[in-house]
Amino acid sequence: VLEREFEKQYLEVAQETLDKTLEDKEARDEFSMKTDPLKKIFTETPLWNGEFICPLDVEYKITTSFGTFRTFSNGDTERHDAFDMAAKGGSPVYATNSGKVIFADFLKLTGNTVVIDHGMGFLSWHYHMEKINVSEDDFIEKGAVIGEVGTTGLSTGNHLHFGLTAGGTFIDPLEMVGNEPD
Numbered sequence: 001v002l003e004r005e006f007e008k009q010y011l012e013v014a015q016e017t018l019d020k021t022l023e024d025k026e027a028r029d030e031f032s033m034k035t036d037p038l039k040k041i042f043t044e045t046p047l048w049n050g051e052f053i054c055p056l057d058v059e060y061k062i063t064t065s066f067g068t069f070r071t072f073s074n075g076d077t078e079r080h081d082a083f084d085m086a087a088k089g090g091s092p093v094y095a096t097n098s099g100k101v102i103f104a105d106f107l108k109l110t111g112n113t114v115v116i117d118h119g120m121g122f123l124s125w126h127y128h129m130e131k132i133n134v135s136e137d138d139f140i141e142k143g144a145v146i147g148e149v150g151t152t153g154l155s156t157g158n159h160l161h162f163g164l165t166a167g168g169t170f171i172d173p174l175e176m177v178g179n180e181p182d
Contacts, residue, residue: 006079007068013156018074020108021154027108038103038115038123039168047119048097049142052176055096055126055162056149060087063159066172081170082125082163089130089158091149094142096124096162096177101138101146110161111152116140121168122181127161128152 013022021027064070064084071077095116102123103115110127114134117123130150134140151158164173166181 004067007065009064009068009070009080010073011070011156012073013154015074017154017156018072022072022074022076022109024108031107031109034103034105034107035115039165041102041117041123042121042167043100043117043119045119046181047099047117047139048122048180050097051178051180052096052118053094053142054177055094055124056085056087056091056160057094058087058091060085060091060160062086066170066174082127082161083172083174084159084161085149086157086159087149089149089151092145093126093129093147093149093160095140095144095146096164096173097142099124099140101134101136101140104132104134104136104138104146107153109153111155112147112150113153114146116146120181121166123165124173125161125163125165127163128155128159130158 068080099116099118112129114126129147131148
């Protein structure tokens, strides 16, 4: 294990948004109840097809990197487990690889959320979308439009929160884009 300096970020969030998300116990409980079991899913065969691709093909800016230590305006803190890609609202969000949709619904904390099982413990996580274009149990091909960039849930502007888990642990998704698991 090597020592590393992580970015630090302060995020000013409107109190109205905080009231409905971080400061709402029901929202936090809903998120845990619905997403924690997903991290345990392990499909024994690969469902992916070749290299993983970027979920956006429009101009975007990474506004929060994987591992960033974030402090919210209400004092809550977190270690960011994905990267946030700020882009124009309504931009298409693509499946980073083939797989089965295991979650597609609105959560108070993360807004319109889609989770895809790519097999062998790899899951991709997509939060804050304006629109969801897939349903749970759909099998989708790499590059399929799964939704649109938005600002739902705990969000301060249009962006895609894009995460990836391997065996239930969040990993830096940028390390995976352009690669195929071995």
